Amino acid sequence: MNKNYHYGQFTPEHLNLLKLGITLYNEDKFWECHEEVEDLWLADYGDNARYVYWVIIQVATSLYHYLDGNLNGAEGMIRKAKRKLDTCEKLKVETDLLYSYLDWEELKRIVRKIPENSSIDDYNELYNFKFKNPAKWKIHETTN
Numbered sequence: 001m002n003k004n005y006h007y008g009q010f011t012p013e014h015l016n017l018l019k020l021g022i023t024l025y026n027e028d029k030f031w032e033c034h035e036e037v038e039d040l041w042l043a044d045y046g047d048n049a050r051y052v053y054w055v056i057i058q059v060a061t062s063l064y065h066y067l068d069g070n071l072n073g074a075e076g077m078i079r080k081a082k083r084k085l086d087t088c089e090k091l092k093v094e095t096d097l098l099y100s101y102l103d104w105e106e107l108k109r110i111v112r113k114i115p116e117n118s119s120i121d122d123y124n125e126l127y128n129f130k131f132k133n134p135a136k137w138k139i140h141e142t143t144n
Helices: 010-016 020-027 030-044 048-069 071-092 096-101 102-112 122-127
Strands: none
Touching: 010 020, 010 030, 010 096, 020 030, 020 048, 020 096, 030 048, 048 102, 048 122, 071 122, 096 102, 102 122
């Protein structure tokens, strides 16, 4: 990719850091994904691109609650994830990397489709969603 990224946007470096977290998510290890990505989120304080990490943390946590049958927990986390998606858009954090490597558009569609007053079954589609396989990512580094 020959795109120049600006501070606060999601970059190839961010994507590389997400590999393990995305792998854990795709293996339905939602709590482990949360823990892994939370470390990235904490380390990137001040960088708006961390909102992408935050979305993934909250979606994974929502699914952790879903698997436990904890509808209140799932609803609370998905509500927060929707707000973080809005923030990603508002702050122009999203780059083509999210769409090319993570299937971000599909994730946003599914998350936003879950109603405010949901049932546990409203999370089935999200549970079946998987990010694109990190083992197949071919990330090209760029210079800022």
